[in-house]
Structures are given as structure tokens and as C-alpha cells.
Amino acid sequence: MSTESNKRSVVVGIFVLLGVLIFVAGVFVLGGQQKRFTKSIRIMAVFSDVAGLKAGNNVWFSGVKIGTIKRVKFFGTNQVEVDMDIEQSAQSYIRKDAQATISSDGLIGNKIVQIFGGTPKAGPVEENDRLKTQEALSSDKVLETLQENNQNLLRVTNDFKALVGNIRRGKGTVGAVLTDSVVANNFKLAMENLQKASLNTVKVTGSVSAFAAKLNTKGSLANELVTDTTVFRRLSRTASRLENAAGSAEKTVSTLNLTSENVNRASEKLNNTNSPLGVLLTDQETATNLRTTLRNLNKGTELLNEDLKAAQSNFLLRGFFKKKAKEESKRKADSTTVVQPQP
Structure with missing residues (x-):
């Protein structure tokens, strides 16, 4: 009997020892997860909505777990203050101007507090500092946005369906081009003309390039006109x-x-x-009178010459005319006399 009792005592002791070891290991594991055995500081953040965040949830910074939620309590009128225990080893990396937001551990995991941002100009956080917060996009808002996007997509699909139907019925310019052969032919002609215009543009561009090359040829008139200031x-x-x-x-x-x-x-x-000249050139009667007058003057001149000849024969004027004739002969002799040069 004593032997069996001892065996039972040994077995019970072994089980008790294993239980104690398991309990201690669990305490250490849970304590390690809850950061019970590491030095930490406490910081706070105030949110309008914590979306189900509770004490014991994790705090992350740059994808690394650095602490846990110590307490969640109401603050002010309708806000919530979250107390966080942060490892002292991460204190130097979190700046006073960093921000905190509510996020999820995975797609449908527990809620967590995520700390991000901060500039080197600001110093590291200290005990009882309060971080600025940024409201997170809740799942309800995401679903509302998705629902609105689905409705918009449905409207676009309906509009596209109606557009395709109008095109198939030949409505609009595109429908006319696709269904009406005349419009299609006109469109083809327009495209051919556009292609010809494009080819002409290419030719013009080549001509302009050739002209530019001639302008750049030294010694040519075009180059001198462009470059030579003289x-x-x-x-x-x-x-x-x-x-x-x-x-x-x-x-x-x-x-x-x-x-x-x-x-x-x-x-x-x-x-x-x-006018006098006009009368002389156009009036026939005046011209006739002028001719008669000129004829009479000619006759008067002839009669005057005869009278002068008769006067020269008159003995009273003969001496006068002889004297005048001598003077005339002397004047002619003087004008014809040649002066001899002296030796």
C-alpha cells in the first residue's frame, strides 16, 4: 500500500510541478506580450471615435509593436482619451509632433493605435504627453463610398448601353458613320483628303528644310543676306x-x-x-476775213515798195538816197578791210 501511495504522490507532484511551470511560462508570455516586464512611459491621445478600441490592444509605430493600450476613458463632452504605455526604448523615435490614428490589425483584426509622422526638429515624447490625432476612415464610410461608386458605375453602364443602342440605330454622327454608307464614303474621302494634306505638309516641310540648308550654306546669297551685315x-x-x-x-x-x-x-x-484763238481756229468767217486782210497787207506792201522806188527817182530826194548809198558802201568797205600784222 505504501508503494502505491508513493507512486501516486510522485505522479501528483509531477503534474503539480508541470502545472506550476506552465503557469509561470504563461505569466511570462502574457507579461511579455503586454509589456509588463519592460520599462515604459505613458502618453495619451484624444479621439472623437475609437471604433471599438479597448484596453490591452496594441500600439504600433512604423509597423513595429511598441506598446499597449492601458486605459480608454471619456474625455470632455463627447470625446475619448486613450492612455498608452510605450516602451522606453522607442521613446527617442517618437516625436512630439507625431500623430496617432485608429487602425486595424489586418483586414478584420483587432483595433490598434498607429503612431506615424514627426519631424527631427521636434524633440522626443515625454511622460504624459498628448499626441495629435487623425480621424481614421471607418468601415461604414468605406462601404458607403463603395456603394456610391457602384451606383455611379451602374449609371455609367446604363449610359454606355444607351449610347451603343443609339449607335446601332444610326443616331448621332458616329451612328451615321457606322450605318449610313453615304456618310461613311464621305468620311473616307475626308480621311483621304486629310492624308493628302499630310503628304503635302511633309513635302512643304522638306522644302523648308532644304531652304534652311541653303541658308546655312556659306558663300550663297541667302546665307550672306542672313549673316553678312555688309x-x-x-x-x-x-x-x-x-x-x-x-x-x-x-x-x-x-x-x-x-x-x-x-x-x-x-x-x-x-x-x-x-476766245480769240478759238474764234481764229473754229470760225470760218473770221478765217476768211483774216486771209483777206493778209492779202490786202501784201498788196499794200507792194504798192509801198513801188512808191519808194518812185521817190528815189524824184529829183528832190535823189541826193538823200545817194548820200545814204555812199555811207552804206563805206561801211561795207570798212568791215571788209583786213588789218596787216606788224613785223
């Missing part, structure tokens, strides 16, 4: 001279126009029967 000045002076010549030509034309106007006016006066 040729440009000469052309400028030539252009100025041409402008002056054009101005002179305009003045000459103006003078000729004025002369032509004067000739026209003189012609009008000659054709005017009220």
Missing part, C-alpha cells in the same frame, strides 16, 4: 535709293498729270468760240 547694309541703302527714285517718279508723274491738265485746259480754250 550685304544687308548695301541692300538697305539700295532699298532707300529705290524709295527715293519711286518718290521722284511719283513727283514726275504728278508734274506730267499737271502738264496734261494744263494742256487739256488750253485745248478747251482753243475749242472755246468765245
Whole structure:
């Protein structure tokens, strides 16, 4: 009996020892997960909605677990303050201007607090500091957004369906092009013309390139016109001279126009029967009288010559005419006398 009792005592002791070991290991494991055995500091954050966050949930920073939620309590009128225990080893990496938000551990996992941001200019967080918060996008809002997107997609699908139906019925420009052969042919012709225009554009571009190459060829007139300032000045002076010549030509034309106007006016006066010249050129009776007058003057001149000859024969005037004849002969002799040069 004693042997069996001892065996039972040994077995019970072994089980008790294993239980104690398991209990201690569990305490250490849970304590390690809850950061019970590491030095930590406490910081806070105030949220409008914690979305089911509770004490014991984790705190993450840059994808690394650095602490746990110590307490969740109401703050102010309708806000919630979250106390977090942060490992002291992560304190130097979290800045005072960092922000905290509510997130999920996976797609449908527990709620966590995620700390992000911060600038090197700000110092590290200290005990009882309160971080700024950023409201997280809740699952309800995500579902609302998805529902709205689904409705918009449904509207777009219906509109596209109606558009395809109108095209199949030949409505609109696209439908007419796809269903009406005349419109399709016109569209093909337009495309052919567009292709020809494109080819012409390519040719023009090639011509412009060739002309530009000629401009860049040294020694050519085009290159000198573009690059040589002396040729440009000469052309400028030539252009100025041409402008002056054009101005002179305009003045000459103006003078000729004025002369032509004067000739026209003189012609009008000659054709005017009220002017003396006009009467002489156009009036036949006046011309006849003028001819008669000239004939009478000729006859009077002949008679006067005969009278002068008769007067020369008159003994009273004979001495006068002889004296005049001698003076005339002497004047002619003096004019014909040649002066001899002295030796």
C-alpha cells in the first residue's frame, strides 16, 4: 500500500510541478506580450471615435509593436482619451509632433493605435504627453463610398448601353458613320483628303528644310543676306535709293498729270468760240476775213515798195538816197578791210 501511495504522490507532484511551470511560462508570455516586464512611459491621445478600441490592444509605430493600450476613458463632452504605455526604448523615435490614428490589425483584426509622422526638429515624447490625432476612415464610410461608386458605375453602364443602342440605330454622327454608307464614303474621302494634306505638309516641310540648308550654306546669297551685315547694309541703302527714285517718279508723274491738265485746259480754250484763238481756229468767217486782210497787207506792201522806188527817182530826194548809198558802201568797205600784222 505504501508503494502505491508513493507512486501516486510522485505522479501528483509531477503534474503539480508541470502545472506550476506552465503557469509561470504563461505569466511570462502574457507579461511579455503586454509589456509588463519592460520599462515604459505613458502618453495619451484624444479621439472623437475609437471604433471599438479597448484596453490591452496594441500600439504600433512604423509597423513595429511598441506598446499597449492601458486605459480608454471619456474625455470632455463627447470625446475619448486613450492612455498608452510605450516602451522606453522607442521613446527617442517618437516625436512630439507625431500623430496617432485608429487602425486595424489586418483586414478584420483587432483595433490598434498607429503612431506615424514627426519631424527631427521636434524633440522626443515625454511622460504624459498628448499626441495629435487623425480621424481614421471607418468601415461604414468605406462601404458607403463603395456603394456610391457602384451606383455611379451602374449609371455609367446604363449610359454606355444607351449610347451603343443609339449607335446601332444610326443616331448621332458616329451612328451615321457606322450605318449610313453615304456618310461613311464621305468620311473616307475626308480621311483621304486629310492624308493628302499630310503628304503635302511633309513635302512643304522638306522644302523648308532644304531652304534652311541653303541658308546655312556659306558663300550663297541667302546665307550672306542672313549673316553678312555688309550685304544687308548695301541692300538697305539700295532699298532707300529705290524709295527715293519711286518718290521722284511719283513727283514726275504728278508734274506730267499737271502738264496734261494744263494742256487739256488750253485745248478747251482753243475749242472755246468765245476766245480769240478759238474764234481764229473754229470760225470760218473770221478765217476768211483774216486771209483777206493778209492779202490786202501784201498788196499794200507792194504798192509801198513801188512808191519808194518812185521817190528815189524824184529829183528832190535823189541826193538823200545817194548820200545814204555812199555811207552804206563805206561801211561795207570798212568791215571788209583786213588789218596787216606788224613785223
